[in-house]
Amino acid sequence: MSYNTTGKELIDLLGLKGSPVAVKLAKTEADVPAGYQKVPEKSRHCQFVQDARLKGMKGYATHEEHVCKGGAGVMGIEPLPPSVADGSTYHKLGNFKTAEGALDTVNAIPKSPEAHYASVYSPLETADFEPDVVVVVATPKQALRLTQAYLHASGGRVSSDYSGIQSLCADAVVAVKERGVPNMTLGCNGSRKNSGIAEDEVIMGIPPKNLAAIVEALKVFAAKWG
Amino acid sequence: MDITYQVIALAILVSSTVTGFITFRMLGMKLAPHFGALIIALAVTLAAIATGTGAIVYVAALLQVIVALTAFTQMWETLKYSFQTSPGYGPHLALVMMLPVLAVASVAL
Amino acid sequence: MAKTIRAIGIPAPNAGILAGNVLKNPDNPGEEVRFVLSTGAEEGLDAVARKHGYTLEITQTGATIEARMVPSGKNMEEVDVSGDFCPGPVITVGNILAGLPTGERLKVKSTSADTIADVAAAVTSSGSKVVGEGVEGDRHYLIAEKAERQAAGAAAAVDRDRVLIVQGNGIGNAERAYATFIFSKVAQSMGRKVTIFLLMDGVSLAKKGNAAAVKHPAFDRLDRLMAEVVAAGATVYACELSAKFRGIEQADLADGVKLAGAATYLQLLSDPAYAVVNF
Numbered sequence: 001m002s003y004n005t006t007g008k009e010l011i012d013l014l015g016l017k018g019s020p021v022a023v024k025l026a027k028t029e030a031d032v033p034a035g036y037q038k039v040p041e042k043s044r045h046c047q048f049v050q051d052a053r054l055k056g057m058k059g060y061a062t063h064e065e066h067v068c069k070g071g072a073g074v075m076g077i078e079p080l081p082p083s084v085a086d087g088s089t090y091h092k093l094g095n096f097k098t099a100e101g102a103l104d105t106v107n108a109i110p111k112s113p114e115a116h117y118a119s120v121y122s123p124l125e126t127a128d129f130e131p132d133v134v135v136v137v138a139t140p141k142q143a144l145r146l147t148q149a150y151l152h153a154s155g156g157r158v159s160s161d162y163s164g165i166q167s168l169c170a171d172a173v174v175a176v177k178e179r180g181v182p183n184m185t186l187g188c189n190g191s192r193k194n195s196g197i198a199e200d201e202v203i204m205g206i207p208p209k210n211l212a213a214i215v216e217a218l219k220v221f222a223a224k225w226g
Numbered sequence: 227m228d229i230t231y232q233v234i235a236l237a238i239l240v241s242s243t244v245t246g247f248i249t250f251r252m253l254g255m256k257l258a259p260h261f262g263a264l265i266i267a268l269a270v271t272l273a274a275i276a277t278g279t280g281a282i283v284y285v286a287a288l289l290q291v292i293v294a295l296t297a298f299t300q301m302w303e304t305l306k307y308s309f310q311t312s313p314g315y316g317p318h319l320a321l322v323m324m325l326p327v328l329a330v331a332s333v334a335l
Numbered sequence: 336m337a338k339t340i341r342a343i344g345i346p347a348p349n350a351g352i353l354a355g356n357v358l359k360n361p362d363n364p365g366e367e368v369r370f371v372l373s374t375g376a377e378e379g380l381d382a383v384a385r386k387h388g389y390t391l392e393i394t395q396t397g398a399t400i401e402a403r404m405v406p407s408g409k410n411m412e413e414v415d416v417s418g419d420f421c422p423g424p425v426i427t428v429g430n431i432l433a434g435l436p437t438g439e440r441l442k443v444k445s446t447s448a449d450t451i452a453d454v455a456a457a458v459t460s461s462g463s464k465v466v467g468e469g470v471e472g473d474r475h476y477l478i479a480e481k482a483e484r485q486a487a488g489a490a491a492a493v494d495r496d497r498v499l500i501v502q503g504n505g506i507g508n509a510e511r512a513y514a515t516f517i518f519s520k521v522a523q524s525m526g527r528k529v530t531i532f533l534l535m536d537g538v539s540l541a542k543k544g545n546a547a548a549v550k551h552p553a554f555d556r557l558d559r560l561m562a563e564v565v566a567a568g569a570t571v572y573a574c575e576l577s578a579k580f581r582g583i584e585q586a587d588l589a590d591g592v593k594l595a596g597a598a599t600y601l602q603l604l605s606d607p608a609y610a611v612v613n614f
Binding site: 161178180181207 | 342343344345349356359361362373
Binding site for chain 3: 251252253303304305306307308309310311312314315
């Protein structure tokens with residue numbers, strides 16, 4: 001399915017800086033879309049998302065290209081390093097007062113139950129694959145519109161969960177892929193310091209199945225609210 | 227009293243010593259009362275035929291019934307649970323169970 | 336198929352909000368959804384389930400809660416096999432399980448604990464799982480969950496350290512009856528674990544008092560030999576059907592003998608750790 005129109009409409013209707021990013025977790029090498037090359041440089045998942053968002057980068061990253069093992073770990077691309085998995089890394093980094101607290105958080109981070117060969121990225125409007133998740137880096141107001149658009153169809157409420165670590169990988173990609181429900185997350189030290197997520201930006205992960213309805217709702221809002 | 231019945235009974239008793247031996251090995255060697263009755267009945271039946279004495283014929287007939295009875299009492303508890311193995315007891319039991327009829331016939335007819 | 340969503344660390348009421356959003360928008364309508372939650376997060380989930388037409392079942396496993404949401408009107412199947420004896424229950428359960436999609440559960444109830452044990456053997460032998468067991472009133476039950484049977488993986492080297500003696504002859508054939516227990520003693524002295532499965536005439540040995548009537552001049556009384564073998568750790572099963580045919584009931588069994596069904600027998604025969612011998 002082509003997301004060409006959807007991608008463009010999202011950018012226009014929300015006034016997004018950059019593109020929404022289509023992210024897919026490929027189980028095997030065969031699952032990587034044809035014609036996609038490995039990302040040009042080793043880096044972190046959050047950087048790959050930003051590159052796709054702001055520079056139109058299309059590519060995939062295996063465990064060799066993933067420099068941040070925490071990100072690669074929760075996406076199942078390689079095993080989570082023991083010092084991350086037991087909480088000691090985050091405890092030492094100062095995030096948590098106690099080792100138990102750190103372990104508690106790490107245990108609850110959304111993690112992929114399956115192993116994956118690579119993560120694949122593309123701006124949504126030029127994506128040639130069916131994404132698992134669409135990651136939108138947005139201002140709070142843009143995130144508000146996205147949330148309102150999601151709830152427009154049948155109402156209710158949205159719950160978002162995050163823990164201030166592993167934001168673009170675990171909260172925005174893995175959680176949304178596993179649950180099929182959008183999640184908003186506030187970034188993390190890594191993504192804000194190393195990958196340029198700006199102070200006034202938050203991140204939302206959206207299931208592709210909801211995009212069509214979201215776009216329709218955004219059009220309604222544009223008509224009604226300007 | 228037709229002594230012929232006792233002769234047939236004798237034939238059965240002689241044959242039963244062989245079949246009885248085969249059977250007795252399957253049971254684990256606990257057939258002493260029955261075997262004992264069989265041997266005694268054999269001896270008395272011989273005596274009955276040899277002498278022709280009425281009283282001895284009666285005793286022989288009684289012993290022959292006891293042989294059949296002891297076969298039953300000694301083997302029933304086993305046969306009750308041994309559907310597959312009971313055919314192995316067939317020959318001996320078939321013969322021995324003929325004795326009561328012959329015994330009665332030998333004194334009544 | 337059931338979908339599992341891990342949501343540890345999300346407390347109530349947020350877990351309920353998440354659940355509601357998941358149920359509103361299912362990938363496969365009619366599919367069961369399971370949430371793995373932290374203790375306490377299940378509060379309010381009942382209302383969420385009902386609102387979207389699901390029934391909620393909560394099970395606690397260690398520190399986590401599994402909240403199963405099953406589309407209502409699609410309750411777990413239940414079957415009561417009380418009064419039926421082997422091979423009836425195993426065949427009944429086997430047929431129902433064969434027709435269930437993977438992940439679906441079946442509750443099997445019976446007044447006989449031995450029947451439930453046999454059904455458990457049948458369930459695991461066919462590749463499915465037993466996910467719960469217990470007692471409710473006068474019924475013993477187990478909950479089976481259908482799983483696809485895994486093909487045998489690379490045959491790992493198996494230590495054949497057990498002996499299964501299939502005993503088809505009983506007190507009517509003294510030599511064969513003795514053979515089983517003498518052989519068991521030898522096997523036990525060689526460090527093998529012994530299991531004896533009595534079937535057909537073999538169950539005559541299972542009845543209290545019967546073995547006492549068997550005595551070969553060269554050996555001890557059969558019941559004493561049997562008791563020694565049991566005391567040394569052998570397991571003795573008596574085929575339920577053969578026992579029934581011969582009028583032997585649970586209450587008649589000698590010490591150390593248990594009634595078992597065909598599924599247990601099959602499981603023993605199929606276990607590569609057993610060397611099988613017939614007497």
